[in-house]
Structures are given as structure tokens and as C-alpha cells.
Amino acid sequence: MNDVRIVSSTPSFSTRTERRHALAKADFVDAAYAVIEQHGFKGFTLDLVASHVGLRKQAIYHYFPSKEAVLFEVALAELTRSAQAVADAVDKVESGVDAIEALLRTYFHAFAGKIRLFQISHTALPFFDFKRMMSGDNLVRIRPLNDLLYAGAAQRLHADSKGTLSLADARRLAFVAYTSVVGLLTMKALVESADDPLVHQDTAMIDTLVSVFRNSIAQGNKKK
Structure with a gap:
């Protein structure tokens, strides 16, 4: 009789623990x-976070080394959400100028409509130990977002130029659009x-910013 190895479909203890x-x-x-939405950045405390899940603050330190680590995860989630939304929007257009508009809008x-979360993910983090937070594994997790934000628009701008605009220059233009918004x-x-x-009004401001970039790209194309 051949030996038959029976493989259990039940997840291992380590897998269940990780899950x-x-x-x-x-x-x-x-x-x-939830705490950020209700109390803002200044009112954010780990005590409030713990109370939302019905635990004591000490329980948080089993999963996160610090308050900053919790805020980093919130910031990363928001940055990932917005970067993916940009990539999805850019995928739906064909021209470079439309891609820049999609990025901006x-x-x-x-x-x-989420200014408090914007503050956490863009303006509040530098007030913490930013160098430590942006090193090692955290930086590795953030870097892929750059391609989601810039790659699609850069490729379309480069293709539209028929080689007169390098891919590096096109990516820089997409980056400038991002920093502008x-x-x-x-x-x-x-x-x-x-x-x-x-x-x-929000609509007027973003319309103006889009117009500035569309006109700039159009002028650049005329000079080629």
C-alpha cells in the first residue's frame, strides 16, 4: 500500500494567530x-482608541509600539486609498492632459470632504518622529504609491509627445501636479x-488648477 499524506485543510495555529x-x-x-473624525488630530489619544474597541490602552501596545505607529497606519491607509483612486481614474483616459486632470480632480x-484625515496623512505626521517613522519597512510600504500616483499620467504625456518629452520629464510634470493639489x-x-x-468654492478652485495645467501643457505642445 502506498503511503498517503493527508493534508489538513484546517489553518495552522500560527496562521490562525497571524489572522x-x-x-x-x-x-x-x-x-x-473614528477618533480622528470625532475629535481631530489634537484630540486623538490611545485611550479613546481603546475605548472604541472596549479594551484598555495597554492592549494597543501589544500590536503597536506607539501612538505614532497607529497614526502611521491611518495615514498609509488614506494615502493608499487616494493613490489607487488616482490610478483607476487615469486608467480611464487616453491623453496625457486628461490624465493630469484626472490626477488633480x-x-x-x-x-x-476628509480634511481631518488629510491633516493626519499630509501635515501632522512631521510633528512626530518623522525620520523614524519613514525608515525601514514603513518607507518600503509607501514607495509603491508613487507609481500609482504618477506612472499612468507620465506614460500618457510621454506617448503624446512622440518622444519630445522624456519619461523622466513627464513624471516630473505629474509630480508637480500632485504637489500643487x-x-x-x-x-x-x-x-x-x-x-x-x-x-x-471647491469647484472653482480645482477648475482653476486644472485649467492652469491644461493651458501649460497646450503651450508646451505648441513650442515643439
Whole structure:
């Protein structure tokens, strides 16, 4: 009789433990979202996070080494969500100029109604030990987002130019578009946090920014 190895379909103990660990971390991150939405960055505490999941603060340290580590996971989730939204929007257009518009509009609308989360993911993190947070594994997790944000638009701009615009220059243009919309959102977050909102409507501001880039690209194409 041949020996038959029976492979159990039941997950191993280590696999189940890892799964429970991941689910517990996700619960804490979800709770952190809720605290930020309710209390903002200044009111964020691990005590509030723990209370949302019905545990004591000490339980959080079993999964995260610090308050900053929890905030990093929230920031990374928001950055990933917005970067993927940009990539999906760019995939739906063909031209480079339309891709830049898709980048600008999608990123703006991803955060225009979530200013507190924008502050955490873009403007608040540097107030912590930013160098430590952006080193090692965390930096490895963030870097792939660059391609989601810039690669699609850069490839379309490069293709439209028929070789007159290098891929590196096209990617730089996409990066400048990204930093421009981040700047607009930063100003919006700044004045809204001071209860002094901008007099300009969101639609008018993003339309103007899109127009600036479309006109600039059109002028650049005429010179070639």
C-alpha cells in the first residue's frame, strides 16, 4: 500500500494567530479613524482608541509600539486609498492632459470632504518622529504609491509627445501636479482648522488648477 499524506485543510495555529493579530490591528485602526473624525488630530489619544474597541490602552501596545505607529497606519491607509483612486481614474483616459486632470480632480475630491484625515496623512505626521517613522519597512510600504500616483499620467504625456518629452520629464510634470493639489488641500485644511474657510468654492478652485495645467501643457505642445 502506498503511503498517503493527508493534508489538513484546517489553518495552522500560527496562521490562525497571524489572522487574529491582523484583525485586531485592523480594529484598532478603524477605531483610530473614528477618533480622528470625532475629535481631530489634537484630540486623538490611545485611550479613546481603546475605548472604541472596549479594551484598555495597554492592549494597543501589544500590536503597536506607539501612538505614532497607529497614526502611521491611518495615514498609509488614506494615502493608499487616494493613490489607487488616482490610478483607476487615469486608467480611464487616453491623453496625457486628461490624465493630469484626472490626477488633480481625483486627489482633490478624495480629501476635500476628509480634511481631518488629510491633516493626519499630509501635515501632522512631521510633528512626530518623522525620520523614524519613514525608515525601514514603513518607507518600503509607501514607495509603491508613487507609481500609482504618477506612472499612468507620465506614460500618457510621454506617448503624446512622440518622444519630445522624456519619461523622466513627464513624471516630473505629474509630480508637480500632485504637489500643487496637495498645496491647495493644505491651504484648505489650514483655514478650515481656524474656522475661517476660503471664500472660493471647491469647484472653482480645482477648475482653476486644472485649467492652469491644461493651458501649460497646450503651450508646451505648441513650442515643439
